[in-house]
Every structure is written in structure tokens, then in C-alpha cells.
Amino acid sequence: MQIVHTEDSKRRAATTELSGGHLVAPFESPARVDQVIAALRARDSGPIVAPTSHGMAPIAAVHDAGYIDFLASAWDDWVAAGNTGEIIPTIWPTRRLGETLRSRHIEARVGYYALAGETSIEAQTYEAARTSADIALSALDHVLATGAPAFGLCRPPGHHAAVDQFGGYSFFNNAAIAAESARQRGVSRVAILDVDFHHGNGTQQIFYERADVSFVSLHGDPVDEFPYFSGFADERGAGPGLGYNRNHPLPPGTDYVVWSGALDAALAEIAAQAPALLIVSLGTDIFKDDPISSFTLDSDDFVDCGARIAALGLPSLFLLEGGYAVAAIGTNIANTLAGFEAAWRPGRS
Numbered sequence: 116m117q118i119v120h121t122e123d124s125k126r127r128a129a130t131t132e133l134s135g136g137h138l139v140a141p142f143e144s145p146a147r148v149d150q151v152i153a154a155l156r157a158r159d160s161g162p163i164v165a166p167t168s169h170g171m172a173p174i175a176a177v178h179d180a181g182y183i184d185f186l187a188s189a190w191d192d193w194v195a196a197g198n199t200g201e202i203i204p205t206i207w208p209t210r211r212l213g214e215t216l217r218s219r220h221i222e223a224r225v226g227y228y229a230l231a232g233e234t235s236i237e238a239q240t241y242e243a244a245r246t247s248a249d250i251a252l253s254a255l256d257h258v259l260a261t262g263a264p265a266f267g268l269c270r271p272p273g274h275h276a277a278v279d280q281f282g283g284y285s286f287f288n289n290a291a292i293a294a295e296s297a298r299q300r301g302v303s304r305v306a307i308l309d310v311d312f313h314h315g316n317g318t319q320q321i322f323y324e325r326a327d328v329s330f331v332s333l334h335g336d337p338v339d340e341f342p343y344f345s346g347f348a349d350e351r352g353a354g355p356g357l358g359y360n361r362n363h364p365l366p367p368g369t370d371y372v373v374w375s376g377a378l379d380a381a382l383a384e385i386a387a388q389a390p391a392l393l394i395v396s397l398g399t400d401i402f403k404d405d406p407i408s409s410f411t412l413d414s415d416d417f418v419d420c421g422a423r424i425a426a427l428g429l430p431s432l433f434l435l436e437g438g439y440a441v442a443a444i445g446t447n448i449a450n451t452l453a454g455f456e457a458a459w460r461p462g463r464s
């Protein structure tokens with residue numbers, strides 16, 4: 116399988132994450148990239164190519180212009196205000212009392228554009244997020260040109276990034292940017308399958324009222340799990356998009372028997388939509404030893420997961436999302452891609 120990777124994806128090297136009332140080393144670390152690329156090289160999983168620049172237009176097609184400007188200038192503005200630590204939001208718009216951004220203060224801009232407070236911004240975050248989008252778009256180029264599958268080793272992840280909000284380690288929504296780019300390049304219908312442990316709130320928001328890009332997710336029930344405010348089963352899309360958003364919330368401790376049953380249901384929903392392209396938001400934080408998640412999948416289960424996805428027979432783009440059991444993330448990604456490749460035949464569905 117074609118693999119798109121650059122060492123530049125390790126440029127974001129934040130030192131702080133707000134967790135349990137402490138500033139800890141971020142779970143989303145550059146070491147994740149090292150583990151994944153090492154495992155793919157060890158398996159000889161496929162040719163590894165560098166991404167090419169796609170400019171800002173595909174990002175601006177998904178994200179708000181003011182939000183992009185904020186991310187581009189946030190670090191300089193933060194430092195100019197006299198701050199010496201990393202950017203962590205401390206103030207949010209007051210619900211029911213004015214949710215527009217009228218202040219020019221960097222603290223206000225950070226809070227306005229923040230979904231959550233755990234994820235800090237440091238000097239390289241904007242460029243790293245741009246690189247991650249380029250990785251996704253370059254992997255998409257390969258799928259569209261050849262019909263063969265590709266994997267984008269994206270970092271930072273993207274699926275929590277909404278039209279104008281960052282958080283959950285996400286800044287630009289790589290899967291959404293790829294899906295929108297595919298649509299603009301003539302792909303008739305795109306399905307996004309999100310298997311990350313956490314609900315992809317950003318992807319859901321971006322396409323919630325659209326029928327041409329569907330979003331199907333299985334994840335920890337937001338009653339118990341981040342991002343808490345979305346991911347419920349009754350969120351099924353709106354307007355023309357009604358029925359094209361499908362959530363499969365699952366309880367803490369979900370094992371592979373239950374999880375794969377939900378996966379089969381999700382795949383059946385996707386097959387019924389007859390998409391021309393599948394984008395998989397591939398988070399491996401469903402693994403049993405993940406430090407911030409609660410499902411119990413074993414490494415071998417990822418092989419079967421890949422094979423089940425392959426049965427759709429669709430041109431498929433895999434993009435890295437979460438996965439924080441660093442020692443196992445390489446094996447779990449490589450297993451998923453190997454299971455997919457062993458079973459995938461084009462045009463089966």
C-alpha cells in the first residue's frame with residue numbers, strides 16, 4: 116500500500132497537556148510517528164513517499180477563514196502578549212450572552228476557537244497541521260490516480276477539528292479536507308468511516324447537512340467519553356444530510372465481538388449509500404492498552420478489522436487519527452493495513 120510520510124509530521128512537539136489538573140507530557144507525541152513508520156518499514160508494507168504541497172485552498176474549503184488566520188498567527192500573538200508557556204485556553208464565550216468574537220485579545224481568540232482545553236498550541240503547530248493536511252491530500256492523489264489504496268501517516272490528527280475549532284489534538288480536519296477535495300475533483304459521493312475510539316465531532320459537524328459526504332462512526336458513548344457533547348445515536352444529519360450521519364456509541368469495556376458487530380452495521384450503512392470513495396479515520400485508541408480509552412481490542416483484531424473494511428471493495432484512503440499506546444501503535448496500524456490489503460479486491464461492492 117502506498118504510504119505518505121514525512122519527518123516534518125514530528126515538528127509539533129508540545130510539552131504540555133492539561134490532564135487531571137496537571138500539566139503532563141502530551142499523549143499525542145512525535146514518538147507515535149516513529150513507531151508507525153518503523154512497523155510499516157519492518158513489514159515492507161509499501162512504498163513510502165513524501166507529501167507534496169497543496170496550498171491553502173483545500174483547507175480553506177473546509178475551515179473558516181478567521182480560524183485559519185487565528186492558527187497562523189496565534190503563537191506570535193501569544194508571545195507578543197508576554198506569555199512564555201504554551202497556549203492553553205482559559206476563557207470561553209458565555210453561553211446565551213454573546214458568542215461572537217469582538218475582542219482582539221489573544222486570550223479571547225484562543226478561547227473562541229477552542230473546542231477543549233487539553234490541547235496546547237506551540238510554535239510549530241500551524242505548520243505541522245498544514246503538513247498533516249498535505250499528507251492526507253497527497254495520499255488522496257494516489258487513490259484518485261490509481262484506484263489503489265493509500266495510507267496517510269497524518270500528525271497531528273484531525274477528526275476533532277470543526278469548521279472553526281481546535282481541540283482533542285486536532286487543528287485541521289484531514290479526513291474532511293480530503294473528502295471535500297475529492298468531491299471538488301469529481302468524486303460523486305464520499306463515505307467517511309471513523310473507527311477511532313473518540314467520536315469525530317469535527318467531521319460530523321462539517322458534513323452534517325450534506326448527502327454527498329456521509330459520516331459513519333463507532334466510538335465510546337459520549338455519555339461516558341470525550342468529546343461528550345456529540346456522538347449520540349440520534350444525531351443522524353439534517354436537511355439534505357438527514358440519514359447520512361450515523362453514530363454507533365458503545366459502552367466502556369467494549370470487546371472485539373461487540374465492536375466488530377457495530378463495524379459490520381456501519382459497513383452495511385456505507386454500502387447502502389453506494390459511495391465512490393471510502394476515507395477511513397484510523398484511530399487505534401480502541402486497543403486494550405490505550406491510556407485514555409476503554410475498549411479491549413487486541414492487536415490481532417486489527418487484521419480482521421482491515422479485512423472487513425476491504426470487503427466493501429471501494430477505493431480506500433486510510434488516515435491516521437488517534438492511538439496513544441505508543442509501543443503498540445505501529446503493530447496495530449500495520450495489522451489493519453495488512454488485513455485490508457490481503458482481502459481487498461477493487462469493485463466488489
Ligand SMILES: [Zn+2]
Nearest residue numbers: 311312313437
Ligand atoms: Zn481518539
